[in-house]
Amino acid sequence: MLINAGVTARDRSFKRGNPGSLAGADEIIMAKKPKPSGNPNIVKLWPTTMLTKRFAHYQKVNPALLELFYQHQQREQRGAQKSYASKDDLLSQYPLHKELNELAEFISQGIVEVAREANADLWQGSEKVSVNITGLWFQISNNHAFHEMHVHGNCSWSGVYYVRAADCSTSPASNSGERPNGVTRFYGPHVEHMAGGFGDYGNLYLHDNHWDSFPEDGKLCIFPSHIKHMPFPYSGEEDRVIVSFHAQVFNSSGSQSYNYGFSN
DSSP, X not given: OEEXXXXXXXXXXXXXXXXXXXXXXXXXXXXXXXXXXXXXXXXXXXXXXXXXXXXXXXHHHHHHHXXXXXXXXXXXXXXXOSEEEOOSBHHHHOTTOHHHHHHHHHHHHHHHHHHHHHTTTTSOTTOOOEEEEEEEEEEEEOTTBOOOSBOOOSOSEEEEEEEEOTTXXXXXXXXXXXXXXXXXXXXXXXXXXXXXXXXXXXXXXXXXXXXXXXXXXXXXXXXXXXXXXXXXXXXXXXXXXXXXXXXXXXXXXXXXXOOOSSOX
């Protein structure tokens, strides 16, 4: 699904208190962005930019999505399972579904928002971009179902939209010392170096290697597709229901504008 976002450098900013935004979401976007240290000899590189925000219309859209998803699941009749995942072509299967298209538009706008922030020093200020949602699917889980750590290929941005958080953990304090229930955990790029790496007080910063997205009805979380992540096992009175997606971003000429050469 290709959506022309048509957003310029003056696109909507992500500010605390905006309707439909999650508290502290602006800090989450910038969580890993380099900050001036005051020391001119220090260079901090390669931040990880993510976005979390809440869909202003989720209370209207989510019930319609739940109805669609459970009807879709029942038609397939796969039998009793702890979890269910549809194929990733929902936008093609239901091209006229109003609420699904509203969600797709919200997702596309979020991708432009976070991609523009991540590429602030590289994109042309007034350039318009288009988002191609190359896959969108839903997942229903319960009875301790989970997905192992993974990444998404053939796309630049991926994300999760929480249709029904149900009994998922809502904060670190809500776990009460137990394993988080149904949260989405993201791992920093350096996590793969931890197992065989040397650890002392000098690289204590490497121990800060994950961030948890606590599910909330209507919450959208968008992240770079190469970031390792996994949903923790979930169990509750109601099913945990999410929408997952991945997408590509094109510039105004219709090109992905990636130089595959070896020159600087």
